[in-house]
Amino acid sequence: SFFRSSCAHHPTNMKSLVVLLLAISAAFAAEPIKQHRCYRGMVLHFDHSPYEDTVIESGVTVKGERSCLKEFSDPSKGDDLKLCLRKAQFNAVRYYKDGLLMVARNGTVAAAVRYTKAAEAPCITVANYAGKLIIPGFLDCHNHFPQVDMIASFGGNLMDWLGEYVFAAESRNVDTQYAKKNSVRVFNQLARSGTTTGLFYNVVFKDAVAAFFDEAVKRKVRMISGVNGMANCADPVLKVKPYDSTFPLCNSRNFSDTFGELSAQVYYEDTKTLYRKYHKPTLPRGRQMVGNIPRFLNTDTPAMLEACKLLQDEFPDMVFHTHVSEELSKAVIDVQLWREGVKGREGFPSNGWIDAWYNKRPLSATTQRFLRSMGLTKDQMVARLLNASTEMQMHDAYGLVTRLSTWAHGVHLTERDHELMEQNSARPCHCPPSNLFLGSGLFDMASYVKRGIVVGMGTDVGGGNTYHMLRVMNEMYKVAMTPGEAAGNFPAGMSGSFNNDEWTGNLTYMAENTRFLTKDPRIRIPYKEIYKPYPLTQIFLITLGTAVQLRLDPYIGNFASGKEADFVVLDPAFMPLYRWNAEVIQTYLSKQYNATAEADWKDPAFSRSWLKSSQELFEVFMLERLIFPMVIQSDDRVVQATYILGRKSYDREVNYDMNLFSDYQSKIRNSFGPEWGRLQDGAAGALPAVGTLPNVSLTPAMLALLVFIVLAIVSMSVVAVVGVLLWARGKSVGKAVPMHWYPCNTTPDAQ
Secondary structure (H helix, E strand, C coil): CHHHHCCCCCHHHHHHHHHHHHHHHHHHHCCCCCCEEEEEEEEEEECCCCCCCEECHHHCEECCHHHHHHHCCCHHHHHHHHHHHHHHHHHHEEEEEEEEEEECCCCEEEEEEECCCCCCCCEEEEEEEEEEEEEECEEEEEEEHHHHHCCCCCCCCHHHHHHHHHHHHHHHHHCHHHHHHHHHHHHHHHHHHCEEEEEEECCCCHHHHHHHHHHHHHHCCEEEECCEECCCCCCHHHEECCCCCCEECCCCCCCCCCCCHHHHHHHHHHHHHHHHHHCECCCCCCCEEECEEECCHHHCCHHHHHHHHHHHHHCCCCCEEEEECCCHHHHHHHHHHHHCCCCCCCCCCCCCHHHHHHCCCCCCHHHHHHHHHHCCCHHHHHHHHHCCCCHHHHHHHCCCCCCCEEEEECCCCCHHHHHHHHHHCCEEEECHHHHHHCCCCCCCHHHHHHHCCCCEECCCCCCCCCCCHHHHHHHHHHHHHCCCCCCCCCCCCCCCCCCCCCCCCCHHHHHHHCCCCCCCCCCCCCCCCCCCCCHHHHHHHHHHHHHHHCCCCCCCCCCCCCCECCEEEECCCCCHHHHHHHHHHHHHCHHHHHHHHHHHCCCHHHHCCCCCCHHHHHHHHHHHHHHHHHHHHCCHHHEEEEEECCEEEEEHHHHCCCCCCCCHHHHHHHHHHHHHHHHHHCCCCCCCCCCCCCCCCCCHHHHHHHHHHHHHHHHHHHHHHHHHHHHHHHHHCCCCCCHHHCCCCCCCCCC
16 A cells, blocks of 8 residues: 555655654564573672772772781781671672673573562563572682592591592592592582582593593583502502503503603693693583693603693693692602602602703603703703702792692692792682691681682582582681681691690790791791681682683682573572571671661762662671681582573482482483473573573664664565566556656555
C-alpha cells in the first residue's frame, strides 16, 4: 500500500519510513536479550589488592595495608592501625549481600552487581543461592599431583619423610594408566575443595604429566604444571622400587648419569614437547600452562640449572618454580654440598658441584651455550657461585630469580634473599600446613608485606594435610600471629632464665641477636614479627592475591567483566556450632556494628567509595565478623558447589559421598535429568562449547541500532526491487523512463 499510495522517493514519505523503522527498532530494544546464566546470593570478591594505596572519588587517597603497617608501627597506635586496615580492606572488597553474578555464554564474567529485578533481565536462568557466599574459585600456588597417595603420612624430618613416602608414591606414576586414574582422583578432590586453579609439581615421567594435562583439558580447568626436574641420579635417597624394577628417580632413570647431564637433556626436551602441545594460556585456545619446575637444589646439578636457564631464554612466558629454604638444616647443607662438598656424603662430589663441574672437566657444548646466554666466562660464573651463600642466591647466580619465578616456602630466607625477590619481582608461595606438619619453621609474612613482595598461598600436599584453602588460611593465621620469641626462635647454644631481660620483652635485642649472630645480610635471617591477617584479607590471599602471585590476574581471581567465571559457592551454615555463633553475633552485636557503621560513614574513605549507604557499610562489618569463624572452623562441607567457566563441576548434595575415582559430572547430569541442559547452559538444549562464542553483551541502544540497520537494509532492498519491476513494466509498454522522473501527482496506475 505504501508504494501504491505515494512516491517512495518523496522526502515526506522517506521521513515516514525512517520514523517507522525507528519505532520498530525501539520495540525490539524494549525487551533485552536473555543471554547470561545468573547466580543470586552473597557475592564477594576483591576489586584490587588491599595492600596497595588507592585513590577514590574526589581524589581521596585510601592507604593500603603496607602503608598502614609503616605509619602505625608503634604499639600505642593500635586503634589507628585497626581503622587504617579496615579502610584498606573495605575499599578493596566488593560485597553485595543480595548480589547477582552474571556469566556470559563463553564462560566469562559478564558482571557482578547488586540484585534488582531489572538487573536479572538479561538472565536466561537465575540459580538461587540465597544466604550463600559466591566468591571466585580458590587458587593453590604449590601442590604435588602424585602425593595424593600419601597425604597425612607419619613424619620425620623432611629428607627422611621424602625417602620413606614421597619418592615411592611418585615412582608409581611410571605406569601411565596409574597416572590417568590419579589425575581423576586429584581433580575430583580439587572440585570438592573449591580449588579451580593450581600450580602442581608433577613427576619425572613425561607421559604421566601428559595424562595430568589431558584431564585438566577435559575439565577445562586452568592449571600450571610440568615435568619434575631431578638430575642427581647418584643420590641414594632417589633409589626407589616401583613394582619389580629399580631405578633412580631422576629424569634419565640412569644410575651412571653421575653429573645429571643426560637428565638435564631429557628434562629440557620433555619440557619443550609438553610446552608445544599443552601451553595454551588464553581462551578459546585453552587454559593450560607448562612450567619450568626443577625440584630443589639437593636434586639439581649444574647441568640441570643450566638447562632451566636455557628454557627460560627460549620460552620467555614460562613460569619458573622450585622449593627454596623450606627447612633450615637442609638449606644450609645443600649450599655446602654445592660449594665444597660434605665428606662421606654419597652421591655428591667430594669437592662440591662447582669445582667438579666447572674446573675438573671440559666444558660441555650446553655449558658453553649457557655461559654465552649469561654473558659470562667460566671463571666469572664460578666466582658468582662461590659468592652465593643461600639456595636463593645460588639460583640467582644462574639467572633464575626473575619476575616469572615463584618460590615454594621461603621460610628461612635471609635479608639478601628478600632483596633479590624485591628487586626482581619474584614471589613466594606460603604453605603453612606443610611447614607445621613437617616442623620446617614459621613463615615471616610481615617481612614480605613490608617490602611489598606479593605472597601466594599453597597447600603443599602431601606435606600439607589438606586440599582445602580455607583450612590453609586457618593455619596461616596461627603462623602469622606467632612472634619469634614465642616460637623459641633463638640460635643454638643461647641460654637464659625465664625472666632474663636480655631476651624477654626486648624486641630490639631479639631482632639483632636471634637466628644468626651476624651483621652480614647475605646470611642474616630477619627476626620474625607478628602479622595479623584480617578476615577479609584472608579471602583475598586465596583468590585475587594468589592470582596476582602467579600472574594469572588478567584471567581469574575476581569477578571483573571478561574474566573467566571460575567460582565457588560456600555455605556458611555448614555446621551447628557456626550457626549458633552467627546467631549470637546477629542478636547481640548487630546493634553495635550498625552504630559504628553510621559513625564511620562520615569518613570520606567510606562514603566516597563503592559503598552506596551506611547500611551497606554495616553489611560489610557483619561480613567481616561472620567470615572469620567460617575460615577457622571450615572443612570441605562448607563447599556447596564449584563452577568452572560457569559450568558446575561439583555439587555437595550430589557428590559429597562419592569416591575420588567416581565420575562426578555424570552423577550431576543424572540427578538433574532433562533439566541438566537448561541448568548448565542457560537454555533448553545445549549451547556451543565453552570458548567458541564471543562474549558480546548488547545494550538496548546497541540493539536498537542493530535492528534499525537491518530494517533499513531490508526496506531499501524492497524499494530497489519494486523500482526495477516498475521500470521493467514501463519498458514493456514503451514508456521506460528513470523512476524518479515520474511526477508525484500521477495516478497510482500511471505510477
